[in-house]
Amino acid sequence: MAASAPVLLRVLSAAYGAAERAGEIIRRIMSEGDLGIVEKNGALDLQTKADRLVQQSIVGYLARHFPALKVIGEEEVEAGGSPELLEGSLSDEILQQTCPEELSKAQENELIVWLDPLDGTKEYTEGLLDHVTVLIGLAYQGKAVAGVINQPFYNYKAGKGAQLGRTVWGVLGIGGFGFHPAAIPGGKCIVVTTRSHSNKLVNDCVDAMMPDKVVRVGGAGNKVLQLIEGQASAYVFASPGTKKWDTCAPEAILHAFGGQLTDMHGNKLEYHPTVKHQNSAGVLAALNDFDLFLNRVPPNVKAALHP
Ligand SMILES: Nc1ncnc2c1ncn2[C@@H]1O[C@H](COP(=O)(O)O)[C@@H](O)[C@H]1OP(=O)(O)O
Ligand SMILES: [Mg+2]
Ligand SMILES: [Mg+2]
Ligand SMILES: [Mg+2]
Secondary structure (H helix, E strand, O other): OOOOOOHHHHHHHHHHHHHHHHHHHHHHHHHHOOOOOOOOOOOOOOOHHHHHHHHHHHHHHHHOOOOOOOOEOOOOOOOOOOOOOOOOOOOHHHHHOOHHHHHHHHHHHHEEEEEEEEEEEHHHHHHEEEEEEEEEEEEEOOOOEEEEEOOOOOOOOOOOOOOEEEEEEEOOOEEOOOOOOOOOOHOEEEHHHHHOOOOOHHHHHHHHHHOOEEOOOOOHHHHHHHHHHHOOOOOOOOOOOOOOHHHHHHHHHHHOOEEEHHHHHHHHOOOOOOOOOEEEEEEEEEEEHHHHHHHOHHHHHHHHHOO
């Protein structure tokens, strides 16, 4: 590993390779057909063999290379287990970046990794494969500063011969990479929200945005990808359902690309290691016109969701 690059870039570069390998595990488990589904807190909160194996493998890989790094992952899995040896290749593109001065000071033991081994588990079990992502977010001084998103089944509808899967990454002060930026067609207001965790408050808040169109898809990572690729104007989720590992990597990439992700009150999300995991005041994000959407959040939504 290029020991001369700042540790933040070295960790992100390793995370890039690990996320690609994780995507391979997720595709393989799907093709084997036995997902090993268990319910964590009811039928809307599932875990599969892929969630478990990817978390064990990425935690093991990062611990071998960065022993002082703190990793906080979604799944409660045995440290031992039988993780896969994830010797992913490092991303030279990341290692060669010039790190902003503020971030280049970060020490290994000051970085927190927020890991969602498989985001969009419900959709994975239902065969909505392109909703699934692997999220590895890096936080420094309580802020989401860098992230990697692997989308294992990207392109799976493109037919034989199409390259399956992709990895998107970003760092504050450097930018966002690995995706196809685009504008929203016809200047329309398209709201992207949950498909599997709706309720009246979630729907009231979506309606208050006065959308021309509502897109309901799974996964926090998938929804932020829709923002940066011009498929949606705002990600609106007035519910306490997501946790820090759902938002850290997507937020960092969106912010690096010029967008904004906050709770429903417009408060920044915090990522220090002792923070409450739940994003209890919901998630609001947009690449452009963020304040317009924030101003449309209705009073009953604000009153119901406390940070
Ligand atoms: N009520 C909930 N219980 C558990 N996880 C949730 C809940 N709501 C949201 N999430 C997590 O946030 C992600 C985005 O939510 P949604 O798809 O509903 O918009 C989900 O894929 C899930 O992450 P994960 O799949 O990693 O468990
Ligand atoms: Mg989950
Ligand atoms: Mg998730
Ligand atoms: Mg998950």
